[in-house]
Structures are given as C-alpha cells and as structure tokens.
Amino acid sequence: MVWSVAMNLTSVVFLCLFSLVCLIVFLYMIFMDYSCYVEWEIVTLNSCSFEMTLIFDWMSTIFLCFVTFISAMVLFYSGGYMAGDENMARFMYLVLGFVASMVFLIVSPNLVSILLGWDGLGLVSYVLVVxxxxxxxxxxxxLTALSNRVGDVAILISIGLMFDMGGWGFIFYADSSLLGSVGGLVPLMILAGMTKSAQIPFSAWLPAAMAAPTPVSALVHSSTLVTAGVFLLIRFSPVLVGWAQEILFVLAGLTMFMAGLGANFETDLKKIIALSTLSQLGLMMYILSMGYYKLAFFHLLTHALFKALLFMCAGVVIHSVGGTQDIRSMGGLVYFMPLSVTVMNLANLALCGMPFLAGFYSKDLILEVAFSSSLNEFCFWLLVTATGLTVCYSFRLIYYSVSGDYNLAGLSCVSDEDSTMTQPMVSLGLGAVVGGAFLSWLIFPSPWMICLPLFLKFLALVVSLVGGFIGYVLNMVFVTYRLNSILNYNVVVYAGSMWFMPFLSTFGVSIFFLKISQLYSQSADSGWLEYYGAQGAYCKFESSSKYLQLAQDNSVKVYMVMFMLWAVLASVVLI
Known part of the structure; x- marks a missing residue:
C-alpha cells in the first residue's frame, strides 16, 4: 500500500511538471507563431513512405497542458476515492495508460500513428468500464467497445484510401483540396469523430460508460476519450464543407437537444452529468460544422475544466452518502458539505454560462456567433431550446441534491473531511473561474465585435433565466410538476431513455448485426470458404502427397504394377 501511494504521488508530480512545461511551450509558440514538426522515416513501400511523426503547435501544446493537469488532479483525487480498493496499482497503471494514449493522439499528425492512440483509448476505456x-x-x-469499434474501422479504411497520396500525414493535405478529393475520406472521418464523441446515433454508450469508477468518469468526460472525436474533426476542419458539413450540423443539433431533454428526466447523478457532457459535445460539433474550429476548441478546453470538477464533486457526494447515486435520496447537503457544495455550484454555474466564469467566455461567444450566422428557423430554435434545457437540468440537480429537503438516513455521516479529494477540487475550481478569461485572451488576442439586435443579444440570458426557473422553482413549488412522470408516463419514458437509443443500440442494431455475423461465420467463414479455401486445399494436398510418397519409397511392387499397367496400355494402343 505504501508503494502504491508513492507511485501515485510520483505520477501526480510528473504530470504537473509536464503540464507546466507544455504551458510554457504553448506561450512561446502562440506569441512567436511557431510550430515544430518531428519526423522519423521508418519504411518505404512502393513510393509510399511511412514515418513516425509528431507535431507541436499551439493547439496540441495547450491541449496537452490541460490533459496532463486534469489527469494529475484526478490521480490525486483517486488516492482518496479509491483508498480502500485492493487493486489500486492496477487502477493507476490503467489511468496512466489512458493518459498516454490521449497524449499520443494529440501530437500525431499522421493517420497511422493516430490509430495507435485511438485504439489505445478504446482498449483502456473498455478495461476501465468493466x-x-x-x-x-x-x-x-x-456497448462502449462495439460502438467505438465502428470509428476504428472507419480510420482503417481511411488509411487505405490515403495510400494513393503517397503518405498519411493528413496535416499537409487538410488545407488544400487534395484531401477532399479522396473519395469517401471525409464521410469516414466524420463517422469516426461521431462514434468517439457519441453523436446520434452512437450516443447510447456514453451514459452506459458511467459504470466505470467516478475518477475515470472525471477524466473520460472532460479531456480524453469523448473529446478525441472533436479534436480529430478540428484537425480535419478545412475539408468539412458542403453536404458533410450540413449532415454534421443537423446531427449535432439533435444530439444537443436530445441530451438536454433526457437529463431533465434522469435521476442518476452521474448520468445527469454524463448527459450534460453529451449536450456540450453536441454544441462543439454544432459550431465546428459552421466552420469555427477555434471556437469549438476553445469550448473544448473550458468545458474540460468545469466538467472534471463536476464529476469530482459528484464522487465526493456519492462517497459521503453511502454509495447511492439517486438524487431523490439526497438533499440538504449544503449544511453538511459546504466546501464540496460550493465548488459543485461553481461548476454548475460555469456549465450554464454564468457571466465571467469559464463557460461564459466560450458558450456566450458560440451563441452570438451562431445567432449572427445564416441559420434556418428550426436550427435556431433547436440551439435556443438546448441552451435553456442545460440551465434547467443544472438547477434541477442543485435543488434535488444540494438545497432541497434532507432525504438521507438519520445515521448518515456526510462531511468534507477527506482533504485528498477536496484539494484537487479547489485547484480545478480556480481554473473554472479564471480559465475562460485566460484562454480567451490568448486564443483570441483581438476582441470580437458582434453586432446583434437587442432581442438576440439578450436571448441567451432570457433563455437561461427561464430554464433556471423551470428547473428549480417549479420543482420546489408545484407538486403537479413532479407528478408528470406518472400522468405522462409514455412521454417521460421516451424522453428519459434518449429516444430509445440504448435499446436500439443493443437489442436492435447490435443483435441484428451479431446474428448476421454469426450466420456468415457458420456458412461462409467456417463453411464454404474453409471447404474450398485453406482447409480444403490442405486436405487435397495431403491426399496427393500420399501417392507421391508411395512412389518415392522405391518399392519393387509399385514399379512392377506400374510396368504392367504401362504394358497393358501399350498393347491396347497397338491393337
């Protein structure tokens, strides 16, 4: 146990130092407008060379800084949350492998090397979920592994399609029309990004992944697994044009709306936060499909800060109330856990876009840019409604778990005593306050002047106030609002089950394809292909070799029989 603690602290210190170095490199690169590209040629095949490449630009270095800093805080937090676990060392190795895979994906501008980090994330995420x-x-x-495998296959096919270009360094072709000219490459990249970032119709795995330990959820849903798809599409953003852009735009808007609606009917604390992650991923894809990749990356970074903090707070609450995750069994925690509740409210307000918190700088800018663009009316109101739903489920969560009636057992011991878990929460809380302003000054050094009518300028604030009122006041005042789940049972089941997507992803689509694959395996792979393929050829060669071996044994009887047969045949011919 002492060795595990020492290893944990060593990992935390190393990750913090690495984060500091990445921050210094980022500041140098963004001020000097400098990028570093490192390449090792490994093999050349048919004029197509395979290189091991790394890229260090302002985007990769600041993302590395955030990933390593949040990972350090999560590992420090895990020292308290997983203290009683018998396999603490295994857990830390898995988390470090997860971080290493994400680091490798961030610094890889090569499609082949990206696949290593991409598959590493999928493999380690499966092990952590189970x-x-x-x-x-x-x-x-x-469900997580099979859903992500679709994106893995899309990248594998893309590697084959890029073979004609003489290399897999997509970073050189993205700014030109060459990459878009490769048939099928852009749809495959969109498919890969949608599976990893859980966009419709691949959204079911993200709430299901809440079966993992809470520290893993804080890491996965903030800066690693679910953001990998968004980051990949940010790298490919110059070729997201035309119909591909429109399809991604519609699916991202529907994902954002569906996740916000489902979170308002969910009672599991971790799944509410998971659905909020899904909603914010939809917002990133939404603005990315409009061509503003810097805004999507800006919101990705700010979201990482307060979402990791929100999961940490949820873990402290679950740890303190005896392991339950039902928000209806909580309430009144503000009197017993003032520090955790304060930081949790801070993260919730940052998620809602409270002015001058981290989420405000990215979210308000995204909304105003979207309002000033040429949106049709359906997409406009979809964005506005999703924004209101975000505030609604955030204040509903605050009412049920923090400020409502005390619903815990009489002998519950709820407190903020474990400083191992509260110290990293305070550090991330500081980032949730000043991180948005810090990033906005660096990424957008010149201020944006967005002129909108008064109605659109105040629309985001009005929608947030209405959503907060519905989420908090109606839950507190009107009993009939709580009875809606009984009176409108079918509507609640449909909205709360993510539009039946978990059912379709498991019993529907997955079982259908698994049965087809089983039929193919029995009839083709283990049947006709074996009979006429490898096994059949082996049997034919084996039976033929017996006759050859018999002839090679130099047996007199064999030669006598062969001579007699030759003589008979010759006599027949002569006659």
Missing part, C-alpha cells in the same frame, strides 16, 4: 466486474459493467463495456 473495472468493477459485474454484469452491468460487462454490458456497458461491450
């Missing part, structure tokens, strides 16, 4: 080794975790891990 960490608790029960039936529910096994099902969630299988």
């Amino acid at each position: 960490y608790y080794q029960n039936e529910k975790s096994g099902g969630a891990g299988m």
Whole structure:
C-alpha cells in the first residue's frame, strides 16, 4: 500500500511538471507563431513512405497542458476515492495508460500513428468500464467497445484510401483540396469523430460508460476519450464543407437537444452529468460544422475544466452518502458539505454560462456567433431550446441534491473531511473561474465585435433565466410538476431513455448485426470458404502427397504394377 501511494504521488508530480512545461511551450509558440514538426522515416513501400511523426503547435501544446493537469488532479483525487480498493496499482497503471494514449493522439499528425492512440483509448476505456466486474459493467463495456469499434474501422479504411497520396500525414493535405478529393475520406472521418464523441446515433454508450469508477468518469468526460472525436474533426476542419458539413450540423443539433431533454428526466447523478457532457459535445460539433474550429476548441478546453470538477464533486457526494447515486435520496447537503457544495455550484454555474466564469467566455461567444450566422428557423430554435434545457437540468440537480429537503438516513455521516479529494477540487475550481478569461485572451488576442439586435443579444440570458426557473422553482413549488412522470408516463419514458437509443443500440442494431455475423461465420467463414479455401486445399494436398510418397519409397511392387499397367496400355494402343 505504501508503494502504491508513492507511485501515485510520483505520477501526480510528473504530470504537473509536464503540464507546466507544455504551458510554457504553448506561450512561446502562440506569441512567436511557431510550430515544430518531428519526423522519423521508418519504411518505404512502393513510393509510399511511412514515418513516425509528431507535431507541436499551439493547439496540441495547450491541449496537452490541460490533459496532463486534469489527469494529475484526478490521480490525486483517486488516492482518496479509491483508498480502500485492493487493486489500486492496477487502477493507476490503467489511468496512466489512458493518459498516454490521449497524449499520443494529440501530437500525431499522421493517420497511422493516430490509430495507435485511438485504439489505445478504446482498449483502456473498455478495461476501465468493466473495472468493477459485474454484469452491468460487462454490458456497458461491450456497448462502449462495439460502438467505438465502428470509428476504428472507419480510420482503417481511411488509411487505405490515403495510400494513393503517397503518405498519411493528413496535416499537409487538410488545407488544400487534395484531401477532399479522396473519395469517401471525409464521410469516414466524420463517422469516426461521431462514434468517439457519441453523436446520434452512437450516443447510447456514453451514459452506459458511467459504470466505470467516478475518477475515470472525471477524466473520460472532460479531456480524453469523448473529446478525441472533436479534436480529430478540428484537425480535419478545412475539408468539412458542403453536404458533410450540413449532415454534421443537423446531427449535432439533435444530439444537443436530445441530451438536454433526457437529463431533465434522469435521476442518476452521474448520468445527469454524463448527459450534460453529451449536450456540450453536441454544441462543439454544432459550431465546428459552421466552420469555427477555434471556437469549438476553445469550448473544448473550458468545458474540460468545469466538467472534471463536476464529476469530482459528484464522487465526493456519492462517497459521503453511502454509495447511492439517486438524487431523490439526497438533499440538504449544503449544511453538511459546504466546501464540496460550493465548488459543485461553481461548476454548475460555469456549465450554464454564468457571466465571467469559464463557460461564459466560450458558450456566450458560440451563441452570438451562431445567432449572427445564416441559420434556418428550426436550427435556431433547436440551439435556443438546448441552451435553456442545460440551465434547467443544472438547477434541477442543485435543488434535488444540494438545497432541497434532507432525504438521507438519520445515521448518515456526510462531511468534507477527506482533504485528498477536496484539494484537487479547489485547484480545478480556480481554473473554472479564471480559465475562460485566460484562454480567451490568448486564443483570441483581438476582441470580437458582434453586432446583434437587442432581442438576440439578450436571448441567451432570457433563455437561461427561464430554464433556471423551470428547473428549480417549479420543482420546489408545484407538486403537479413532479407528478408528470406518472400522468405522462409514455412521454417521460421516451424522453428519459434518449429516444430509445440504448435499446436500439443493443437489442436492435447490435443483435441484428451479431446474428448476421454469426450466420456468415457458420456458412461462409467456417463453411464454404474453409471447404474450398485453406482447409480444403490442405486436405487435397495431403491426399496427393500420399501417392507421391508411395512412389518415392522405391518399392519393387509399385514399379512392377506400374510396368504392367504401362504394358497393358501399350498393347491396347497397338491393337
């Protein structure tokens, strides 16, 4: 146990130092407008060379800074949350492998080397989701692995398509029309990004991945697994034009709306936060599909700060109330956990876009840019409604878990005593306050002047106030609002189950394709292909070799028989 603690602290210190170095490099690169590209040629095949490449620009270095800093805080937090776990060393190795895969993906401008980090994320995420080794975790891990495997196959096909270009360094072709001229490459990249970032119709795996330990959820949903798809599409953003851009635009808007609606009917604390992650991923894809990749990257970074903080706060609450995750069994925590509740409210307000917190600088800018663009009316109101739903479920969560009636058992011991878990929360809380302003000054050094009518200028604030009122006041005042789940049961089930997407992803689509693959395996792969393929050829060669071996044994009887047969045949011919 002492060795595990020492290893944990060593990892935290190393990640913090690495984050500081990345921050210094980022400041140098963004002020000097400098990028560094490192390349090692490994093999050349048919005029197509395969190189091991790394890229260090302002985007990769600041993302590395955030990933390593949040990972350090999560590991420090895990020292308290996972203190009683028997496999603490295994857990830390898995988390460090997860971070290493994400680091490799960030600095890889080569499609082949990206696949290593991409597959590493998928493999380690599966192992972490099934960490608790029960039936529910096994099902969630299988859904996560199979959903992400679709994106892996898309990248593998893309590698084959890029073979004609003489290399896989897509970073050189993205700014030109060459990459878009490769048939099918852009749709495959969109498919890969949508699977990893859980856009419709691949959204079911993200709430299911909540079966993993809470520190893993804080890391996965903030800066690693789910943001990998967004980051990949940010790298490919110059070729997202035309119909591909429109399809991504519509699916991202629907994902944002669906996640916000489902979170308002969810009662599991971790799944509410997971659905809020899904909603924010939809917002990133939404603005990315409009061509503003810097805004999408800006919101990705600010979201990483307060989302990791929100999951840490949820872990402290779950840890303190005896392991329950139902928000209806909580309430009144502000009197017993003032520090955790304060930081949790801070993260929630940053998520809602409270002025001068981290989320405000990116979210308000995204909304104003979207309002000033040429949106049709459906997409406009979809964005506005999704924004209101975000505030609604955030204030509903605050009411049920923080400021509502005390619903815990009489002997519950709820407190903020574990400083191992509260110290990293305070550090991330500071980032949730000043991180947005810091990033906005660096990424957008010249201020944006967005002129809008008074109605559109105040629309985001009005929608947020209305959403907060519905989420908090109506839950507190009107009993009939709580009875809606009974009176309108079918509507609640449809909205709260993510439009039946988990059912379609498991019993619907997955079982259908698994049965087809089983039929193919039995009839083709293990049937006709074996009979006429490798096994059939082996049997034919084996039977033929017996006759050859018999002839090579130099047996007199064999030669006598052959001579007699030759003589008979010759006599027949002569006659």
